[in-house]
Amino acid sequence: MDDVTASASTTAPIAGRLYYRHSLPVRVMHWINVIALTIIFMSGLMIFNAHPALYWGKSSYTGRPPILEIGARDGGATGAIGYTKIFGHEFNTTGVLGLSREPSGRPAARAFPSWLTIPDMQWLSMARSWHFFFAWIFVVNGLCYVAYSLWSRHLARDLAPTRGELAKIGQSIKDHLLFRHETGEAATRYNVLQKITYLVVIFVLLPLAILMGLAMSPRIDTVFAGWVDWVGGRQSARTIHFIAAWLIVAFVLIHVFEVVITGLWNNLRSMITGRYRIPPEAPHE
Amino acid sequence: MNERTRSSRRRFLARALGAAGALFLAGCERLSESQWFPKVLAAGERLSEAAQTLVTGRKAMAQEFSEADLSPSFRSNGTAEPDSEAYAALAAKGFADYKLEVGGLAASPRSFSLAELRALESRTQITRHDCVEGWSAIGKWKGAKLSAVLDAVKVKPEACYVVFYCADPMADDGTDLYYESIDMDDAWHPQTILAYELNGEALPIKNGAPVRLRVERQLGYKHAKYVMKIELVDSFAHIAGGNGGYWEDQGYQWYAGI
Numbered sequence: 001m002d003d004v005t006a007s008a009s010t011t012a013p014i015a016g017r018l019y020y021r022h023s024l025p026v027r028v029m030h031w032i033n034v035i036a037l038t039i040i041f042m043s044g045l046m047i048f049n050a051h052p053a054l055y056w057g058k059s060s061y062t063g064r065p066p067i068l069e070i071g072a073r074d075g076g077a078t079g080a081i082g083y084t085k086i087f088g089h090e091f092n093t094t095g096v097l098g099l100s101r102e103p104s105g106r107p108a109a110r111a112f113p114s115w116l117t118i119p120d121m122q123w124l125s126m127a128r129s130w131h132f133f134f135a136w137i138f139v140v141n142g143l144c145y146v147a148y149s150l151w152s153r154h155l156a157r158d159l160a161p162t163r164g165e166l167a168k169i170g171q172s173i174k175d176h177l178l179f180r181h182e183t184g185e186a187a188t189r190y191n192v193l194q195k196i197t198y199l200v201v202i203f204v205l206l207p208l209a210i211l212m213g214l215a216m217s218p219r220i221d222t223v224f225a226g227w228v229d230w231v232g233g234r235q236s237a238r239t240i241h242f243i244a245a246w247l248i249v250a251f252v253l254i255h256v257f258e259v260v261i262t263g264l265w266n267n268l269r270s271m272i273t274g275r276y277r278i279p280p281e282a283p284h285e
Numbered sequence: 286m287n288e289r290t291r292s293s294r295r296r297f298l299a300r301a302l303g304a305a306g307a308l309f310l311a312g313c314e315r316l317s318e319s320q321w322f323p324k325v326l327a328a329g330e331r332l333s334e335a336a337q338t339l340v341t342g343r344k345a346m347a348q349e350f351s352e353a354d355l356s357p358s359f360r361s362n363g364t365a366e367p368d369s370e371a372y373a374a375l376a377a378k379g380f381a382d383y384k385l386e387v388g389g390l391a392a393s394p395r396s397f398s399l400a401e402l403r404a405l406e407s408r409t410q411i412t413r414h415d416c417v418e419g420w421s422a423i424g425k426w427k428g429a430k431l432s433a434v435l436d437a438v439k440v441k442p443e444a445c446y447v448v449f450y451c452a453d454p455m456a457d458d459g460t461d462l463y464y465e466s467i468d469m470d471d472a473w474h475p476q477t478i479l480a481y482e483l484n485g486e487a488l489p490i491k492n493g494a495p496v497r498l499r500v501e502r503q504l505g506y507k508h509a510k511y512v513m514k515i516e517l518v519d520s521f522a523h524i525a526g527g528n529g530g531y532w533e534d535q536g537y538q539w540y541a542g543i
Contacts, residue, residue, distance in 0.1 A: 061421075130326060
């Protein structure tokens with residue numbers, strides 16, 4: 001983008017060179033994950049639509065109101081409205097949450113809109129089939145990834161932050177907020193914030209979503225009677241599952257944002273062919 | 286790069302993303318409505334059943350709760366009152382004429398009156414009812430152990446499933462009676478009962494009077510209400526839609542452990 005600096009740069013002999021960043025197994029598992037998580041998320045929203053309310057506790061009917069509720073009701077003069085109620089505070093979310101148009105153009109009372117769910121129409125049994133099938137693909141893919149990362153030392157080499165990196169985490173946070181990115185030799189490694197984020201997503205967030213999903217299974221609850229109460233009960237597990245799903249979405253949005261601003265094509269190529277072009281060093285300010 | 290090429294590139298990207306998304310969604314819709322793809326997805330159900338049975342063991346017990354956990358009122362879902370004259374006549378007499386027929390692959394098939402069911406070995410349990418929709422309610426159930434009923438009719442070894450035929454028609458014209466089925470692991474399980482009491486009172490009509498099934502390790506739709514007849518079979522392929530239950534015939538999973 002800035003030809004003058006690139007040619008003038010003498011301090012980065014490796015800049016501009018392609019290097020092999022992502023191994024084939026990592027690339028394949030990454031894209032399987034993209035497809036599986038997309039389907040799991042969207043079919044999950046369809047399952048949520050079957051009972052669009054979240055509770056805290058062992059059951060839904062404890063005498064306490066739900067902590068989140070999405071619905072449609074008569075809005076008086078304005079006609080039907082879609083609403084979202086969080087901790088008793090109601091928001092008008094007509095058009096997106098509670099009341100939205102289906103592909104036919106007909107407005108329908110549904111929590112999440114059809115463009116966010118699989119299938120697009122209210123079809124709980126089909127959503128469950130998609131959800132659980134791709135959950136298996138996701139779990140098997142994830143186990144393969146962890147095994148491969150240990151065996152190939154991807155985890156130790158590329159993901160585990162060093163003591164020195166951890167000491168400079170403040171600088172890394174500042175760099176991210178200023179959209180300053182690694183160049184030259186530093187760009188051949190993940191930065192410390194990136195490493196920590198990946199580790200948290202891989203070893204905390206994704207397993208939490210799976211575990212809370214399993215906590216909703218009446219059969220898995222029998223593994224050890226009462227274990228679901230450790231997180232507050234089955235309805236709490238459902239709420240945590242929902243929050244974890246949206247935290248994963250938040251991660252994906254930030255991840256894609258970083259991919260775009262640090263060079264979309266370069267990043268995409270590295271996740272398809274494995275080769276990443278090292279950005280030239282930026283001029284010192 | 287000048288501003289114009291940058292913004293046109295951005296517009297191209299946005300459109301490409303939108304088109305890819307639309308294509309992806311349309312593809313998923315076609316797959317959902319195809320003949321073959323739902324059969325592929327069903328592999329997930331079989332895998333879940335095998336894995337969950339392996340991990341939990343065949344005899345694992347469902348969690349039981351305390352009186353403090355009871356839901357203030359136990360939600361009724363599905364049929365709240367069967368639309369059938371025969372059922373209405375039974376209900377009008379307080380189910381005094383009720384007879385539960387038990388037959389099929391049994392050496393001594395017979396029927397049970399409500400009093401006879403009450404005389405069988407019973408179990409009282411406070412359990413959580415998990416609906417496939419996502420909600421849960423906790424209730425205290427008392428009923429005859431299904432194992433006691435099975436012992437009484439002497440189950441033949443070739444029996445693989447227990448089918449429950451119900452009084453509630455699911456179609457407006459009075460046909461399509463609700464039914465369900467479970468395997469022998471669940472049938473002999475100590476928490477599997479034919480409940481006639483909820484929260485210390487006779488089972489209300491909205492919750493399945495006079496007798497409903499409790500099969501605590503599975504989702505709500507397996508817990509057939511208004512049970513009129515029980516049949517031991519080696520296969521349910523010949524019954525109704527052939528999938529082992531009313532909701533199963535509509536595409537729901539026969540194994541409802543998750």
